Amino acid sequence: MTRLRLGLTLLALMALAASVAPWAQQWLGTDPFAPDLFARYAEPSAEHPLGADELGRDLLLRLLYGARVSLGVGLAAALAASVLGTALGVLAAWKGGWVDAVLMRLADGLLALPALPILVLLAAMDPAKLGLPRGDAMVDMLRIVVILVVFGWVGVARLARAGALSLLATDYVRAARALGVTEARLLWRHVLPGLAAPVAVACALAVAGAILTESVLSFLGLGIQPPTPSWGNMLANAQEAVFAAPLAALWPGLAILIAIVGCALVADGVARRGQ
Amino acid sequence: MAGALNLLLWRLPQIALTLVLLSLAAWFAIGLMPGDPVSLAMISDPRLTPADIERLRALHGLDQPLIERYLAWAGGLLRGEFGYSRLFAQPVWRVLWPALLSTLALVGSAVLLAATLGVALGALAALRPRAAPLVDAVALLAQAVPAFWLGILLIILFAVNLGWLPAGGAPDAGQSALPFLVLPVVTIAFGQMAAYARHAAAALSAELSRPHITSARARGAGERRLIWRHALPNAAVPLLTLLALDAGSLVSGALVTETVFARPGMGKLLYDAVMGNDYNLALLALLLVALVTMLATLLADLAQRWIDPRLGER
Numbered sequence: 137m138t139r140l141r142l143g144l145t146l147l148a149l150m151a152l153a154a155s156v157a158p159w160a161q162q163w164l165g166t167d168p169f170a171p172d173l174f175a176r177y178a179e180p181s182a183e184h185p186l187g188a189d190e191l192g193r194d195l196l197l198r199l200l201y202g203a204r205v206s207l208g209v210g211l212a213a214a215l216a217a218s219v220l221g222t223a224l225g226v227l228a229a230w231k232g233g234w235v236d237a238v239l240m241r242l243a244d245g246l247l248a249l250p251a252l253p254i255l256v257l258l259a260a261m262d263p264a265k266l267g268l269p270r271g272d273a274m275v276d277m278l279r280i281v282v283i284l285v286v287f288g289w290v291g292v293a294r295l296a297r298a299g300a301l302s303l304l305a306t307d308y309v310r311a312a313r314a315l316g317v318t319e320a321r322l323l324w325r326h327v328l329p330g331l332a333a334p335v336a337v338a339c340a341l342a343v344a345g346a347i348l349t350e351s352v353l354s355f356l357g358l359g360i361q362p363p364t365p366s367w368g369n370m371l372a373n374a375q376e377a378v379f380a381a382p383l384a385a386l387w388p389g390l391a392i393l394i395a396i397v398g399c400a401l402v403a404d405g406v407a408r409r410g411q
Numbered sequence: 412m413a414g415a416l417n418l419l420l421w422r423l424p425q426i427a428l429t430l431v432l433l434s435l436a437a438w439f440a441i442g443l444m445p446g447d448p449v450s451l452a453m454i455s456d457p458r459l460t461p462a463d464i465e466r467l468r469a470l471h472g473l474d475q476p477l478i479e480r481y482l483a484w485a486g487g488l489l490r491g492e493f494g495y496s497r498l499f500a501q502p503v504w505r506v507l508w509p510a511l512l513s514t515l516a517l518v519g520s521a522v523l524l525a526a527t528l529g530v531a532l533g534a535l536a537a538l539r540p541r542a543a544p545l546v547d548a549v550a551l552l553a554q555a556v557p558a559f560w561l562g563i564l565l566i567i568l569f570a571v572n573l574g575w576l577p578a579g580g581a582p583d584a585g586q587s588a589l590p591f592l593v594l595p596v597v598t599i600a601f602g603q604m605a606a607y608a609r610h611a612a613a614a615l616s617a618e619l620s621r622p623h624i625t626s627a628r629a630r631g632a633g634e635r636r637l638i639w640r641h642a643l644p645n646a647a648v649p650l651l652t653l654l655a656l657d658a659g660s661l662v663s664g665a666l667v668t669e670t671v672f673a674r675p676g677m678g679k680l681l682y683d684a685v686m687g688n689d690y691n692l693a694l695l696a697l698l699l700v701a702l703v704t705m706l707a708t709l710l711a712d713l714a715q716r717w718i719d720p721r722l723g724e725r
Contacts, residue, residue, distance in 0.1 A: 252662070
């Protein structure tokens with residue numbers, strides 16, 4: 137219980153920090169998107185509480201705006217992956233036969249593959265060839281979410297399938313069937329609620345995974361493109377400045393670390409509560 | 412051994428099929444990447460006329476539909492023609508082979524270190540319940556630290572501030588490779604360690620409460636012998652499963668770590684190839700990485716059956 141509460145508190149604090157970004161900007165009176173070459177690698181001061189990056193942009197504000205991007209992408213990707221994974225997992229368990237076989241072999245195949253090299257390849261695709269505008273922050277985020285979901289549904293689907301299989305074999309499901317409950321209602325009312333706990337655990341872990349993967353892709357220059365800040369692309373800039381401003385590398389990584397610890401604690405807490 | 416043969420017969424075609432599907436998917440993904448060779452030639456030589464460009468596209472077959480180009484390329488692969496890397500101006504295999512060896516050395520040392528540290532931590536948690544929360548916290552931290560961030564921090568501490576180790580790159584001829592290996596290995600191993608610690612702790616404490624341990628203890632076996640001789644071999648089975656499941660994430664970790672440390676290897680090669688529009692190299696690097704990963708998984712599965720023959724009977 138304490139783990140769950142601690143994890144939720146951490147995540148709530150992060151969400152709060154992300155939501156106050158515009159007010160912090162007003163209060164500090166600096167623009168985190170516009171270069172200010174006089175303030176390159178500025179030391180922490182009243183104007184720049186955490187200092188400034190290689191273009192003189194305020195690190196604290198970029199961290200706060202980056203939280204919106206990183207948490208937003210993480211949540212969106214994990215929710216989409218959880219919905220898709222639950223649907224496919226339940227479908228596989230309910231249908232059985234070749235549907236089950238095809239879906240699970242597909243999941244095995246995706247799990248066996250090294251994800252990141254493939255993601256790097258996918259992330260380098262040109263959205264313009266699909267008729268989408270290039271360089272738009274929303275399109276960037278959507279692209280990353282889609283790429284993360286392609287790999288993210290697998291873990292949820294396996295858990296959902298295993299859970300649904302055991303639920304479908306329970307006496308109350310057989311009793312409901314015998315009473316003439318339609319299959320759709322059976323799945324919706326009697327199977328899905330029983331999957332809530334395992335899917336919640338998988339979803340919390342998926343949020344952590346998505347935040348981490350987004351930061352890696354952005355770090356490699358394939359995710360969210362500057363000037364939009366994300367924790368990952370802030371670190372890419374910071375690595376080039378390990379001599380000039382070693383502290384600039386500290387904060388974004390710490391933010392990622394706290395977000396992931398929060399998700400892991402929530403997942404752990406929910407799992408223990410279920411036992 | 413019949414079980415192992417069965418496994419091979421079932422898995423090898425599956426691996427081949429996965430590679431075919433992956434190469435097909437990657438081929439189409441690459442078709443959507445910016446810039447084909449002719450548009451690059453266009454940038455470097457402004458005197459090319461549209462008619463020249465049409466001619467060049469036709470000459471290199473770039474005017475054909477994607478699927479026909481794929482079939483031609485795949486046919487070449489099956490005949491052993493791997494083609495050239497445009498980025499390195501060398502045959503692809505001559506670029507891939509040293510990179511593969513370098514990555515295997517990196518990942519192999521990292522797994523060894525991660526498993527050793529992880530099992531030690533897990534054993535500590537299983538044997539000294541009071542240390543368990545501490546081990547738990549370390550595992551949570553290790554799992555949550557982004558590898559590329561850890562790499563940067565290690566560079567700042569050990570290369571920039573202390574100057575003990577090189578910040579990255581590869582050894583020159585005659586230089587020892589070891590100092591260049593330390594930081595990347597630690598970076599990968601730290602993240603991997605978490606899962607080993609958790610699983611080792613769970614498996615060992617489950618094993619230690621089983622009757623054969625009690626009976627061995629009653630016959631006067633020392634605690635050390637109990638752990639190493641009686642508990643650990645059984646507890647090793649889930650650890651091997653973990654190794655099998657983690658082969659993919661190890662390669663992913665190698666990509667990030669090699670990029671951070673500018674260390675030549677498969678991951679960095681793939682990244683550079685994608686960034687440099689070297690399609691042929693990127694595709695073959697991806698397929699090779701996938702093949703090695705799947706073979707490693709298969710190997711771990713075989714080792715698991717060798718340790719626990721009951722697994723083959725199911």
